[in-house]
Amino acid sequence: MAETVHRAAEQDSPWPHRLALLTTVATFPLLFVGGLVTSTGSGLAVPDWPTTFGYNMFLYPWSRMVGGILYEHSHRLIGSAVGLLTIALALILWRKESRPWLRWLGVVALGAVIAQGVLGGLRIVLLQQTLAIIHACFAQAFFALTASLTLFTSAEWKERPVKKLTADAGRVQRLGLLTVGFIYLQLVCGAVLRHTGEWLDMHLLGAALVAIHVLLLAARVCRNQADLPVPCCNSGWGWAHTLASLPFLARS
Incomplete structure (x- = not known):
């Protein structure tokens, strides 16, 4: 005991x-x-x-x-x-x-x-x-x-509440992973640009892709997770919580 x-x-x-x-x-x-x-x-x-x-x-x-x-x-x-x-x-x-x-x-x-x-x-x-x-x-x-x-x-x-699986949970998860991938690709392009002066076009393209996918993800997450205890649209911590939860949506 x-x-x-x-x-x-x-x-x-x-x-x-x-x-x-x-x-x-x-x-x-x-x-x-x-x-x-x-x-x-x-x-x-x-x-x-x-x-x-x-x-x-x-x-x-x-x-x-x-x-x-x-x-x-x-x-x-x-x-x-x-x-x-x-x-x-x-x-x-x-x-x-x-x-x-x-x-x-x-x-x-x-x-x-x-x-x-x-x-x-x-x-x-x-x-x-x-x-x-x-x-x-x-x-x-x-x-x-x-x-x-x-x-x-x-x-x-x-202590996060157990969430029921939404109809498009898989789509949100894929969009989240894709957004993270674009963000990291943008970091890579930025590092190459800073150290070599090359890949400016790639860096600008990456910025556009990141902006578009972040907005798409924000809209979908806010729509699907509107009943979170801390609304994701009003809290940075809520956003971090929600985005980090994306890989686990299928198990929620």
Whole structure:
């Protein structure tokens, strides 16, 4: 009996959600500083990796962080902090989360942040522009993953009402997946444009496709999910909840 109560308390722990939220919040400035690295041409301001001018990355003197070194080294430090948070998140999910798929999603996040760090380092060591593009695209995917973990660990997600399957649930799901695909394709085109100056036409076409499909999806979701406790048309959190639910509509 005591063991059952202990497990129930673990399952209701707020810490997985808090840590997922903290990881997501920390990842956003990492993306921003990464963009500054590209915009200022500071990607190779620090020519070695994983060291910084021969120093242990965490012991590099703050007084020498000037110019491009400031952007690049700050990016590394914030990335390290996000990596540590992701390790902690994966551990706490494995320890306290009762849903197996969510525990493994934490492991996926851990693998993703490791891969992202290695990609960033190899871009410096190998001087490959292609790796810079992959690094940029993968960063957005990792941010989406941390945001999803924040949603999946929230009380609102756990307590969401069971929805009856609507007549066009499959169509909504396909439209949602297609919209996400176009959004990510737009990110890829943007990364190629920023790093090479190419694919401007593709980027503009992608923007149009994203705008059209987001509007179509918004109209269909609002029509089909109008009875949600938090109306999707009036709440950003409701929108996130609804869009994240799309892959699970068939099982609702």
